[in-house]
Amino acid sequence: MILSKNRSFWAVGLLAVSALLSACEQPGEALIERKKRENEADILAYIAQNNLNATKTDEGIWYFQTKANATGQAPLTGDEVKYHFVARRLDGVIVDSTDQAGNKPETVILAGTNTIGITLGKYAGILKLRQGEEGAVLVPAYLDGGRNGNLVLPQYSPVRYDLKIVSVRNQNQQIQDYIRANNLTVTTLTTDSVRVIKTLTQPADSMAIVTGKTVTMKYVGKRLNGTTFDSNTAGTFKVQIGTKQVVPGFESGLTALRAGEKATIIFPSSLGYGTTGTGSGANRILPYTPLLFELEIVKVE
Template sequence: MRTLANKVLFYAALASTGFGVVSCEQAGEALQDRKKRENEQEIEQYIDRNNLRGQVQKNELGLYYYITKSVPNGQQPKIGDQVQYHYVARRLDNLIVDSTDIAANKPLSFVYLDRPVNITAGLFLGITQLKEGEEAILLVPAYLDNGRIGTLLLPQYSPVRYDLKVVNVRTEDEQIEDYIKAKKLAVTQKQDNGLRVAVTQSRPDSVLITTGKTVNVKYTGKLLNDTQFDAGTINVVIGEGRVVKGWEEALQKLRAGEKATIVFPSALGYGTQGSGQTIGPYAPLAFDLEIMSVK
């Protein structure tokens, strides 16, 4: 994980690349410097106007935040965890400009990395301050919210207030257990490395898959949100290492003619980098398998 100093440099780089036009409010003052100063003035005025002085904190990066609901024993997000969250975004005149689907309780989610991916920098910085179940008011200057696209309702250089709630924080193992429960899978084998095998059609008298065997497998691959990323039929020679480790290990628990659902963490799949556009970093995966033949 980045040190705080590295994070400061990282977000400073974001800020400097986010504003490319130069204009002068004061002699020699660049546009980003002027907007930063103006944003901070607006936020300080908002704090006074709403009697938040003494409650709002400001961190080293310039994020203003006020934890309105504290959960001391809540789970703290760590690298690789899935975080689900709700938010309401407002201008500083309190006009609501955006929100998650709170009424239907459909939070957004992202994988917690050491940088904001699929989330604005302002929301990401707020989540770094919170635990599962906690809520906060964030007051975010525009230079800390790169990734937010300017609109007529919320122009690019406007500060924004987020009312943020961290709904839950799930490790990969917890995500896998949630998936197994939701799909009502009867796990027949569980490995210490996180691999789960649920045999759905058993053939105890057929050929066991071992090293050197060629296996013809029909498969469907899914993320744990049921997004399908691949399907087809493939020949796998056990021991050649041409498929991910989760497959190699799971196939050796099965026999010809069997069907199974296998679920495994990213360490047995595509790791910290992911694969392509669909499989992100730290993504646990599920596969429905049918062993067509073993030779």
């Protein structure tokens, strides 16, 4: 059960504080400083050899744009970004990429220090681009936290990431897109922005869910990509309204229902698990994730 808040999470550090190596790999300050200088020299030589009009960010990453889209949506913290990338060594060897031919982009939720599943170099590049734009970043190894070295791309090697931003969506857009794609009709929009879609209604004389009532229900909790993170289909889960046993969006959606009704409720992360997320493994909810619950109200007493 993960309806109550849990603040544990794994954080990716900001560019300014990213580590070059994990603790077990750190070889010593002198070597790190030498590799920093070598990376910088290699990147400057690469820029000159390829006649690139690259700009150095405050963090020390070099960036240049290859395709503009001035009207595209700019990514902000909390947004979901879908993107393609190609990672290359500076000698041109491709070491990793998304499947562009199959149109299978990566997805990342921009969550600052709580972002997961992306290197800091790619994150920095994404922040420079709008939807529909393309560009590249040249990243020293010590500023690419989240990347593990291997024989093809050693830990100390600088890297070039070519990026293409497929889509940028804030939480409201994600929710609206889900409702539209699934042909849902919102029957109630609460004052705190919970969407309630009733799939089975009951007469007005059915017991309303109000403060102080105890609600017994069945539920399935899902992300908007359709994956399930929690459920209780036995009809044994109970919540007393007004006691903060569950996240605010869940309780708010319940108060729009009556005994015997079925509904889907959808709400933004501000009413769920916020900027840090919760859980682990298949049950993990990432930061800034809107949530969906399919509910059946068994009893109100």
